[in-house]
Amino acid sequence: MTTIAKRGRPKLTETVKLERKVACQYIKLIELRNQFNVSVPKLHPTLTPSQQKALIQPIFSVAEEYRFWSQLDNDLLAIQRHSCPKTRFDQSSVEILARLDQLIISYELVISSRQQLEQQSSLAVPNDFELWIELVNQLKLQPFDTQTHQLYQLARFLYGLLYPSFQIDQVKQIRTIIRTVLDLIKHHRLSMVYHITPPNVTGRPTIPLPIQVVRAEEELITQFNKLSTLYKFHQLKIPTPKSIAAKYSDAQLSTLGRPKLSERQKLEQAILRREKELIDLTDKHSAQPELQKVTAARRGRKPMTYQERHKKLTQQITTLKTQLHLLLK
Helix, strand or coil, rough: CCCCCCCCCCCHHHHHHHHHHHHHHHHHHHHHHHHHHHHHHHCCCCCCCHHHCCCHHHCCCCHHHHHHHHHHHHHHHHHCCCCCCCHHHHHHHHHHHHHHHHHHHHHHHHHHHHCCCCHHHCCCCCCCCHHHHHHHHHHHHHHHHEEEEEEEEEEEEHHHCCCCCHHHHHHHHHHHHHHHHHHHHHHHHHHHHHCCCCCCCCCCCCHHHHHHHHHHHHHHHHHHHHHHHHHHCCCCCCCCHHHHHHCCCCHHHHCCCCCCCCCCHHHHHHHHHHHHHHHHHHHHHHHHHHHHHCCCCCCCCCCCCCHHHHHHHHHHHHHEEEEEEHHHC
C-alpha cells in the first residue's frame, strides 16, 4: 500500500528540536557573557584587570542566589494559580524542597567559609510572616554578612513551613516574603558589586545582566540534559553544546518573518509616522468647530491641548531628523 505524503512542512524529529534549542541557547549564552564581560570594566574603571576578574565570582554568586529565590517564587505561583493547589503541590513538592535545601546548603557554605557561624545565635528568628517582611525590609541597611545570615534563617523557616505539612492558604504570604527578598537581592546585594542602571523608560524593568547569564546557563543545562538522555537512548555519542551550535548555521536558527530594518530605515519610518500624525492633527483641528475645541472636564489624566501635541510632534520630528543626519554622515 502506497503511503501518501502529508501536505505541509515535514515535522522535525525530537532530536533535531532539542539540538536547535541547545544551539540557540548556547549562542544566547555566549552573547550575554560577552555583554557582561564588556560591562564590568565600564562599571569599575578604577579597578585593575585582575581585580575586575576577581569581582566576577561574587557577582555571579549573588545572581545565582537571586535565581534560586526566583525559581521558588515561580513554583509557588504555579501552585497558587492551579485549579487544585494541593494536587499541584504534591506534584512539585519534591523539586521545591530540593531547591530550597540546595539554597540552605549554599548559605551554609558561604557562612562557614567566612567562619561566622557563631553569629547565628545572636540573630532574631521570627515565626510570623509580617515580622519576616519587616525584618527583610530592615536588612537593606544591614551589612552584607548580616543579610546572608538572616536569609539563611529565612530559608530554614520556609523549609519548616513546607515540610512535613504545608497549608495551601500560606502560599500568598510566603510569596510576599520572597518578593521582598528578591527586591533586597536585586537592589541592595547585587548593586553592591554590579551597579544597576535605573530604567529610563516605562514598562517592566530590565533584568540585570548577571541574572540573565545565570538563567541562560540553567536553561542550557536543562535542554542539554534532555538531549543527552535522548542520545543515550539511541546509543549515540553525546556532542558538546559548542559543536551542536556549530552544526546549525544562522540561516537554520533564524526565525521566519520580515527582515529586520536598518537604523536608517527605522528613523525614516519614524519620521514619516510623526509627520503623518502632525498632518492628521492639523486637519482634524481645522475641521473641528470652535465650540467643540473646548475640552470638557473629565476624570483621569488631563488631555494634551492641540498646541501641546503640535509642539511635541514637531520636536520629535526635529530630533529624529537630527539623528538621521548624524547617521548619514
